[in-house]
Amino acid sequence: MSSPLLAEATRIAREFDYPAAQVQRGVAEYIRQSNEGLAQENTTLSQIPTFVTAVPNGTEKGLYLAVDLGGTNFRVCSVELHGDTTFSLTQSKIMIPRELMASGTSKDLFTFLARQIEAFLRIHHNEHFEAHQRRRREGKGEEELFDLGFTFSFPVRQYGINSGTLIRWTKGFNIPDAVGHDVCALLQSAIDDLDLPVRVAALVNDTVGTLMARSYTSPGETGTLLGAIFGTGTNGAYVEKLDKITKLKSMKDAHFDTSTGEMIINAEWGSFDNQLGVLPSTIYDRELDADSNNPGIQMFEKRVSGMFLGEILRRALVALHKDSKVDLFSNVSITPEGLLYRQWGLDTSLLSVVEADNTSQMTDIKTALKDHLNIENASNEDCQAVKILTHAIGKRAARLSAVPLAAILIHTGKLQTDDIVDVGVDGSVVEFYPNFEAHLREALREVKEVGVEGDKKVRIGISKDGSGVGAALIALVASKDENLKNPRE
Ligand code: ADP
Ligand code: MG
Numbered sequence: 202m203s204s205p206l207l208a209e210a211t212r213i214a215r216e217f218d219y220p221a222a223q224v225q226r227g228v229a230e231y232i233r234q235s236n237e238g239l240a241q242e243n244t245t246l247s248q249i250p251t252f253v254t255a256v257p258n259g260t261e262k263g264l265y266l267a268v269d270l271g272g273t274n275f276r277v278c279s280v281e282l283h284g285d286t287t288f289s290l291t292q293s294k295i296m297i298p299r300e301l302m303a304s305g306t307s308k309d310l311f312t313f314l315a316r317q318i319e320a321f322l323r324i325h326h327n328e329h330f331e332a333h334q335r336r337r338r339e340g341k342g343e344e345e346l347f348d349l350g351f352t353f354s355f356p357v358r359q360y361g362i363n364s365g366t367l368i369r370w371t372k373g374f375n376i377p378d379a380v381g382h383d384v385c386a387l388l389q390s391a392i393d394d395l396d397l398p399v400r401v402a403a404l405v406n407d408t409v410g411t412l413m414a415r416s417y418t419s420p421g422e423t424g425t426l427l428g429a430i431f432g433t434g435t436n437g438a439y440v441e442k443l444d445k446i447t448k449l450k451s452m453k454d455a456h457f458d459t460s461t462g463e464m465i466i467n468a469e470w471g472s473f474d475n476q477l478g479v480l481p482s483t484i485y486d487r488e489l490d491a492d493s494n495n496p497g498i499q500m501f502e503k504r505v506s507g508m509f510l511g512e513i514l515r516r517a518l519v520a521l522h523k524d525s526k527v528d529l530f531s532n533v534s535i536t537p538e539g540l541l542y543r544q545w546g547l548d549t550s551l552l553s554v555v556e557a558d559n560t561s562q563m564t565d566i567k568t569a570l571k572d573h574l575n576i577e578n579a580s581n582e583d584c585q586a587v588k589i590l591t592h593a594i595g596k597r598a599a600r601l602s603a604v605p606l607a608a609i610l611i612h613t614g615k616l617q618t619d620d621i622v623d624v625g626v627d628g629s630v631v632e633f634y635p636n637f638e639a640h641l642r643e644a645l646r647e648v649k650e651v652g653v654e655g656d657k658k659v660r661i662g663i664s665k666d667g668s669g670v671g672a673a674l675i676a677l678v679a680s681k682d683e684n685l686k687n688p689r690e
Contacts, residue, residue, distance in 0.1 A: 505598045
């Protein structure tokens, strides 16, 4: 039955096999690297303490603000938590002027952000805003501040729930005078200059926001153990026992609430096993990494997340296309300038379309090849070859995703103590890639400490809006924390 093309596609696909024994080895190594990360700095798994020491159970109430600075847009939103796992969210999105991103001072940028918060309050919460201004004129302005969660998606060194210094800008931002400064203090001072009734209560990482949002919205009062993102990148945050985070003892400036005995850890698992002790590697993975702008880092992410899966497939297809012994896209004119030959030319959403099309004529695959790669007149056999490779790459990503999940289940002992272990996930890959969760769970069951019984206890739910409702929830938790640094102190 098999043509040389399909035989060769199948051979390449096998290189992406990630069998049970390797999953098991990956889990053991993840547990080892995570313990190392809890004990010391500069390890491959960063295991960053977030100073968030409680997760919500769905009964929380109140009105909170959240802002999100991380890319091209600045988002401002208010979240009303109804206390019954539901919430209402009002938001506005503002493009950040290019000149503020790269040529101005930090004061220019943060004043701009504070003005957007002011405009938002005037439009959506004007009564509260004016009442506050009135009280201030009467000399009692400190009550009734909005607590705000600040999602800031750049590398920061955090010292407490609402303090952290910028390590460096990324993603096109470049405002040198902000580096090394506390970004919460910068925002607070711009807010104070405008006399806004707002306290920057928490510095928020989006993965932690995902965990918090899921914990609030999940059914019942069970707290969520883990929040995980499988989108452009991949990362996870989970609830850890304080006494296991031994490196906290050496963090002299740290200040946080110890009453719950727990703290959320931001694993930064995209960097799991950068040394490639246990991660599977094909020639396509190695070449993708070598040609990337950060070779040798984010090695787990480079095998799992949306930014990279399309590029892995593209490289495998190029290998087939160049192979003179087989005919891929032989009825198609493909030039070296075409998208197939362009780095990052293939978006991961194509893989979802390919995986989903189980028809004999594969019309969706043909349409997608045309839309994504300008490849017209692909034959059924071409489509079949694309499908074989896609399936292998997607399945490996999903099985790899079981590794941190299984490791965290085992490491925290939750399968022994709890009947349900709740996990919140977010990101287009886990949301839209067909059977991603099914493949992930299959690998999870193959881990002997988890097994069929363990897998049954794991409840996975989508958690949207980590930087909105999640950030609001972190502001809420923070506002109850006596260690919170007060503005104007
Ligand atoms: P972000 O990570 O920026 O929050 P998303 O969660 O939407 O955003 O993830 C975007 C990534 O997901 C991109 O790398 C994109 O290629 C990929 N992607 C978008 N749509 C799909 C899809 N339908 N199936 C699989 N991957 C997708
Ligand atoms: Mg996202």
